Amino acid sequence: VISRSKGYTAERELVIKLWRLGFAVMRAPASGAKIKKAKYPDVVAIKSGKVLIFEVKSRSKLGSIYLHTAQIQKLREFAERASGVAYIAIRLPGSEWRFIPLEALEKVSESRYRISKELITGAETLDELLRRLKLIRTLDDFLEGSI
Amino acid sequence: VISRSKGYTAERELVIKLWRLGFAVMRAPASGAKIKKAKYPDVVAIKSGKVLIFEVKSRSKLGSIYLHTAQIQKLREFAERASGVAYIAIRLPGSEWRFIPLEALEKVSESRYRISKELITGAETLDELLRRLKLIRTLDDFLEGSI
Numbered sequence: 485v486i487s488r489s490k491g492y493t494a495e496r497e498l499v500i501k502l503w504r505l506g507f508a509v510m511r512a513p514a515s516g517a518k519i520k521k522a523k524y525p526d527v528v529a530i531k532s533g534k535v536l537i538f539e540v541k542s543r544s545k546l547g548s549i550y551l552h553t554a555q556i557q558k559l560r561e562f563a564e565r566a567s568g569v570a571y572i573a574i575r576l577p578g579s580e581w582r583f584i585p586l587e588a589l590e591k592v593s594e595s596r597y598r599i600s601k602e603l604i605t606g607a608e609t610l611d612e613l614l615r616r617l618k619l620i621r622t623l624d625d626f627l628e629g630s631i
Numbered sequence: 632v633i634s635r636s637k638g639y640t641a642e643r644e645l646v647i648k649l650w651r652l653g654f655a656v657m658r659a660p661a662s663g664a665k666i667k668k669a670k671y672p673d674v675v676a677i678k679s680g681k682v683l684i685f686e687v688k689s690r691s692k693l694g695s696i697y698l699h700t701a702q703i704q705k706l707r708e709f710a711e712r713a714s715g716v717a718y719i720a721i722r723l724p725g726s727e728w729r730f731i732p733l734e735a736l737e738k739v740s741e742s743r744y745r746i747s748k749e750l751i752t753g754a755e756t757l758d759e760l761l762r763r764l765k766l767i768r769t770l771d772d773f774l775e776g777s778i
Binding site for chain 1: 655658659661672675677678679680710713714
């Protein structure tokens with residue numbers, strides 16, 4: 485299936501980025517596996533006691549993204565159990581990534597949430613997200629000598 | 632492959648146990664996947680800020696278990712990155728589980744570690760492990776009213 489392999493490639497790219505930044509990273513079993521992917525988030529990354537949970541979406545062009553309520557609930561439950569924070573990780577053309585926290589999602593019906601085009605373009609990049617969470621060092625950190 | 636599906640069943644059993652105990656649990660992609668399982672531990676479980684990492688071995692009878700050095704190094708690196716603790720989780724007949732911390736493993740050559748039969752029989756059960764780590768409540772906790 486084309487869409488599955490596209491998602492697979494995006495997940496793999498995110499896993500490699502996070503691993504290189506020093507995270508412990510796990511990917512979920514592929515959706516074709518007997519235990520359905522529905523149970524697990526796509527990627528979980530752990531560093532310095534913080535747990536980041538990602539549902540990965542890959543898009544070849546910018547536009548609204550819709551998610552099922554069940555998928556959001558799964559992410560929320562996992563995040564609560566792990567005392568972590570869950571994000572929708574969106575891979576755009578040119579390997580541009582944007583990260584949307586669950587709370588920012590807009591519920592448009594009983595069964596669906598939407599991420600608008602505007603929300604995606606205004607969202608944090610991986611670098612911005614990790615700096616805000618103090619999971620990568622800024623130049624200031626080095627200058628302050630807090631190494 | 633028979634041994635893979637046996638390992639798969641054991642992993643699944645451990646995942647379900649830990650999920651029921653309130654953990655956030657991830658299973659690694661199956662060994663047949665393009666991204667090799669060699670990169671990931673079999674199971675990662677998170678609760679109350681603690682990260683437990685498991686390599687799962689299923690045995691139909693009690694005996695020494697051998698592990699490759701590379702596998703141990705992978706677990707050690709993951710545990711360090713996650714600030715977690717790694718265990719070899721052994722499933723014995725009758726759904727008996729035993730948990731051996733990495734430090735208890737005996738290096739028998741450059742390429743192999745051994746877990747002796749005696750080490751397995753003397754090892755902690757899941758219940759004992761989780762009580763020691765204070766990840767499940769004991770009757771005493773309830774009696775002391777520390778709920």
